Amino acid sequence: MIRFGLRLTVAGGREAVSRLVIIASAVAVGVALLLSTVAGLNAVDSQNVRYAWFNTGFEDSQPASDNAPVWWQPSGDNFAGNSIVRFDVAGTGPTSPVPPGLDRLPGPGEFFASPAMHELLATTPHDQLGARYPGHEVGIIGDDALPSPESVVIVVGRTAADLEAAGAKQVRTIGVTDPATCSRCVIGNRTDAMTLILSVVAGALLFPVLIFIGTATRLTAARREQRFAAMRLVGATPRQISVIAAVESTAAAVAGTVVGFGLFFIIRVPMAAVPFTGMPFFPSDLTLSATNVLIVGLGVPLAAAVAARFALRRVRVSPLGVTRRVTPRPPRAWRLIPLVVGVAELTWFIGRRPPTSMQQVAAFLPGFLIIMVGLIIAGPWLTLVGARLLARRANRPATLIATRRLADNPQAAFRAVSGLVLALFVTSVAVGVITTIVAYRSPQAANEGGDAALIMWAEPDDRANPDVLAVPGVRSATLVREDPSVRETGPGMNLPGVVTCADLARTPGFGRCPDGAQTAQVWPELVGYGEAADPARVWPAARFTVAEAEKLPAMTLVVNTDGTTATIERARTVLERAYPDRVRPPWWDGDFDNDFTRALTGWQQLANVVILASLPIAGCSLAVSLAGGLSERRRPFSLLRLSGVPLRMLRRVVLLESAVPLLVVALVAIGFGFGAAQLFLRAQLDYTLVAPGMGYYVTVVAGLAASLAIIMSTMPMLRRVTGPESARND
Structure with a gap:
């Protein structure tokens, strides 16, 4: 049956191959984004490990060592918005420990500099920076000792007498403790906070991708159900049908998974440049463990097989199930309950913000995810409401036909635009939060004269x-x-x-x-x-x-x-x-403002990644859904054309069927996006939401305009699929 299922996968000619390519593409995008998220978490850990030697002398405990001690004095510095990490050292013997990335300890009048520090010293007037470090450069600190390619680090050699007089401490080992597990360490990433950020980003990216995969999987679903029902009528068992359906979906998922791994390695380098920890990563930091590879490589095809088994449960129940279709029950107002629950969950934490970042992850992330799920669940009911309101003002046949179809099956109508609705929600949350933080914490001049x-x-x-x-x-x-x-x-x-x-x-x-x-x-x-x-x-x-x-x-x-x-x-x-x-x-105040600006740049780039990735994915989902819907309905549309309905009227019907749920639910998504941002800002930072600038509104209008353009782009297909030959019974 597996071989037979593979033959059927491409037995439909160009249509079957197109369906296979679309499903595989959707899976590939999902796998690439999932791998990127996992690799991002691994990169944060890798970067944190290289901060360990920065905390030398501050670890919770130091192992015993027979090394000769080294005088060690860490300090900070700033230059033109760059935070400089400085270590003054003096060895006391040939066995004094050496920091990573150095082949020896610098002597008095010598220093080692990171590549970024070397560039600063080479391009800056000496009296502005170089004069702070007496002596000369004797080497470059290796990448294995730097948290980031942009780390500005200098290790300065001094005499033991100078450092002893300055109050430096003696250490016999260089720190190797991960700052994430060290209570006394003073520098390093807050990995629990990064988990919160990446979890929100992953959810924001994966939701539209999952909708895209679901939309692509349902492509020509009606015709496939009819084919499987015919096989049941000639004697195929439910188990055989399940195997064939699973083979079709698994083949596409396996191909998509392979492509997804390749896509991940392509985007790994540009992704490393996103400074969401405040500094970019080395590309080699974005790695995958063997466990990560096995879970994604085996889990995605397995999930596709399970999804296919449930997708065709009607055929397994009865070979006549696909012909016994009735108008589904209209959605009810109870679908708003998840939205209310998500809002209530975020509201409850106002004035009750958890003390630790991991507790904040557990507090805020579920609220956002519940609202996103709530938008998907409430979407059909909102579509039904919009259709009924439009029907009351309908005075043209196209409007009446469109509203009747929307009222009959609002679930299918909303499904086509659900990805875009989530993209607008995520965009509204990201822009609302960042705009407000900038408004409250933007750098200010020291005085009115610009001094x-x-x-x-x-x-x-x-x-x-x-x-x-x-x-x-x-x-x-x-x-x-x-x-x-x-x-x-x-x-x-x-x-x-x-x-x-x-x-x-x-x-x-x-x-x-x-x-x-x-x-x-x-x-x-x-x-x-x-x-x-x-x-x-x-x-x-x-x-x-x-x-x-x-x-x-x-x-x-x-x-x-x-x-x-x-x-x-x-x-x-x-x-x-x-x-x-x-x-x-x-x-001076600008030093702190620059630190904030760097962090803000990382957040803005993450927001841009979410916006620029989710909108095209949602647009692809819309295009696939519309194409699939037109293909499934070509016979009733052909009958309408044979009965005298002009093609332009059918085009208006298709446009209204897509535009009504898009515009109605988009307004709700934007409102809930700003509402969720306000609740988060009040609970986490005690800020009040500040209205976004014109750029946000331009983005929203451009996104909606692009969606309508995608809808219009399917109109030529309507002429091809509604010819007289499509009116025949298959």
Whole structure:
């Protein structure tokens, strides 16, 4: 029977081969996306493992070792939006451990740089970056030690005496603990958060693909059922029919699975460039385990065989089952229940956000998936409602025919557009969330004049002021001192910093003292958290005289610049050379804004992947469904043409049958998309949804216009399949 089933798979000539190719293509896309999601999770783990040595000295426990210790001092730095990871090291013997990617420890006056850091040093003026690292480059850090091709890392050699005086620690082993399993590690990916993101992305991509596969599998389903029913009438058993049906679907699924693996390896390189962890991956990170390959390679064809067995259950019950067809019962309003449940699930977590990312995965992901399933379940009922509303205003034969057909079988009508409906829901959620986050957390200028304040912590002193003031573009350097009473009694209503009014007057963009005051109470950065500098602000007077204030311990040095990258980085270099052993380097608000921008870029690229992948897949599903529907209904359409119905009227019927469920349910999907985004934002971030920009509306209109264009593209087929010869009984 298996051989016979394989012969029947292509026995229908061009039509059978076309059906096989379409099903295989749908399966291939689904397999490629599934493999990409699995490989993405594996890539996050691989990237995290290479962060392990960054946490040297911070692991929960270190194995015993007879190695000679190495002085180890990690620190961070920034340059023009790039986060630099720096390690100062000094070996104490020939057996001192060596970090991965290096062939030896650098000596005093030497450093190893990652490829990205090497490029920065080679293309940047020395006084903006290179002067921070005395000595010369002696090698490139290997890729096996870098989490990403864009990792900016430098390992600087120092003397043991310098690092001991700077408070560095001694370690005998280089860290190898995965940050995902290390409670004390300070750098690495939050793999549970990545699981949340990739799970949502996988669901958003796989739902349209599954609909596409289902639509392709049902292509010419009526004719196949008639063929199997005829075989039953001549003596075939239900089991034999099941085997034949399973062979047909499995053959297409096997071919699609093979192509899907090939497609995955084609898209693996561009997928590696998507920085959804904040940094891109190496292509070699997107790997598949043997278990992954076996599950997908065997599971997809097996699922196709099971689906085919259930798809033709009517034929197995009775060989006359395909002819005993009646109008299905109309869908009922209970189909809205899953939508209500999904909304209620997301609503319940407002004010009850789980504390960990994995708990947030379990909290929010089911709500989104339930709403997506709810749209599929509620779609036929919404289509029926739309058809009935249109029928009340119908005044043309084409409208009456279309609404009657929609009312008779809204399930089939909605099935054709279900993929597009889900794509619009996913697009609305992604755009709504990202637009709102950008609106709440977009970078802001440090003050109204476009200046930028570079801030130095860790008790600076006046000896750096003349040097930093000599940098072109630096306007002032204000020393903020610490109020001991605030430190002892708690902040209360007092501000923790003290500044002389003379110094504050040289920094007019950050406010002024009250009239007659000698000193003022200020924030350490001269601006409050989340605030912009305000020249009109009047700080409260402090109780210290100028002489008393100058004896207070230094707290921060606020350097006011013209805001240009060159000025900021030159001033930062001067300060770092003056204080080489500060673990926390000078910073300004733009450093944090750049970190956010990188993360936002990753989210936007993921959203673009979802939108650009789901819309074409849904369009293909629509085209296949329309073509299959016209092929199945060619005899009744031919009879209508023989009875005198003009072809243009049949075209209007087909257009209305597809456009009504598309437009009605699309509006509902968009509404639920924004509603789900609002609930998620309130529960997770306590934000209120911000309306998206014009780009979203252009995307939606373009998607709907493309869908209508796909519908119109099937009209030439209507002429071919409704000729007089199609009116004959087969």
